[in-house]
Amino acid sequence: MSELGINGQVVTKRINNKTYIILKGNPGLRQVLRGTRYLASNPKIIKFAIGTQSVNRTIAKGGIVTLLITIPLSVVDIILQDSVTVGKIVGTISTDIAKVLVSAGIGSLAAMAIGAVTTLAAGPLIAAIFVGIAASVALESLDQKYGITDKLIKAIDDELNSLYNKTIGEFVRGIRQIEAVLEYQIRNGLPVGRGIFY
Amino acid sequence: MNKKLAHFILLTLDIGAILGAYIAYQHAVSTLSSISMGIEKIAFESSTLYYFFALIIPALHATALTHNDHTKNTKQTTIINTSLAIIVLVIISGKHMATNNIESALANANYKPCEHLNKGKFERATYKKQC
Numbered sequence: 001m002s003e004l005g006i007n008g009q010v011v012t013k014r015i016n017n018k019t020y021i022i023l024k025g026n027p028g029l030r031q032v033l034r035g036t037r038y039l040a041s042n043p044k045i046i047k048f049a050i051g052t053q054s055v056n057r058t059i060a061k062g063g064i065v066t067l068l069i070t071i072p073l074s075v076v077d078i079i080l081q082d083s084v085t086v087g088k089i090v091g092t093i094s095t096d097i098a099k100v101l102v103s104a105g106i107g108s109l110a111a112m113a114i115g116a117v118t119t120l121a122a123g124p125l126i127a128a129i130f131v132g133i134a135a136s137v138a139l140e141s142l143d144q145k146y147g148i149t150d151k152l153i154k155a156i157d158d159e160l161n162s163l164y165n166k167t168i169g170e171f172v173r174g175i176r177q178i179e180a181v182l183e184y185q186i187r188n189g190l191p192v193g194r195g196i197f198y
Numbered sequence: 199m200n201k202k203l204a205h206f207i208l209l210t211l212d213i214g215a216i217l218g219a220y221i222a223y224q225h226a227v228s229t230l231s232s233i234s235m236g237i238e239k240i241a242f243e244s245s246t247l248y249y250f251f252a253l254i255i256p257a258l259h260a261t262a263l264t265h266n267d268h269t270k271n272t273k274q275t276t277i278i279n280t281s282l283a284i285i286v287l288v289i290i291s292g293k294h295m296a297t298n299n300i301e302s303a304l305a306n307a308n309y310k311p312c313e314h315l316n317k318g319k320f321e322r323a324t325y326k327k328q329c
Contacts, residue, residue: 110255113203113207115199116199116203117263119265124259126286134248134251198298
């Protein structure tokens with residue numbers, strides 16, 4: 001904004017399969033972007049988040065940073081609670097990732113749409129930031145209202161319990177049964193292990 | 199992106215933004231009326247007011263529609279862009295002012311946030327006169 005001003009305008013053009021960002025206005029008045037056209041992948045353009053491609057890269061970086069902050073915080077929050085289950089950790093992290101991805105996607109979509117209809121340089125970035133915030137709040141609100149995270153946690157816990165019963169639980173029950181038979185055989189003076197080992 | 203598709207996406211986002219702003223407005227109004235009626239338990243979710251931020255999309259869309267491609271960098275463009283900047287500032291400050299006003303109204307009516315009744319990662323404060 002400080003470089004291009006409130007009225008800063010950019011046009012995205014595709015020439016020979018390369019996307020160029022053409023900056024409107026007097027280049028002499030700019031401090032850093034002193035050229036008139038740059039490749040969309042130019043580091044200066046990416047640094048200033050000009051054009052849809054740069055905004056999308058910024059959104060992707062922001063999403064990764066958000067996940068790097070959110071996931072450890074969620075894990076610590078769960079660990080500090082009274083009851084910690086695998087379902088709670090996996091379910092919470094999964095929905096957190098989904099929320100970040102969906103809100104970043106909506107922000108990116110808004111930025112692309114704004115970038116396609118206006119030449120305003122700051123337009124895509126403003127759209128991505130504000131729509132992203134509104135979308136993430138809306139997703140959190142929907143999660144709270146419909147209890148999606150809670151349902152997912154319950155489903156994971158139920159599935160893990162059922163899996164435990166079918167595998168380790170079944171094995172433990174088998175061992176206990178053998179133990180009971182051996183104990184009965186020892187107490188009653190019967191040949192130990194007959195019917196089980198031979 | 200194709201311009202028609204972009205306008206369609208923006209129209210969908212416009213509807214969503216207006217709906218979101220209406221929800222935020224209703225939440226603010228219902229909270230204020232609950233305070234005036236002296237209801238025992240009030241759930242005020244300040245994060246709901248972030249829906250006002252989505253109003254930037256209709257503003258940007260309107261700016262894009264009013265821009266005349268044949269008259270670039272004219273006085274008209276400057277006025278439109280300055281208006282957009284003012285709208286963005288008004289939306290941001292409006293959201294914060296609304297949140298502060300409601301929270302101070304709750305405090306003036308002796309409502310206190312009850313931490314143990316809170317839900318969610320965002321602020322979802324439940325206010326009561328006695329927790």
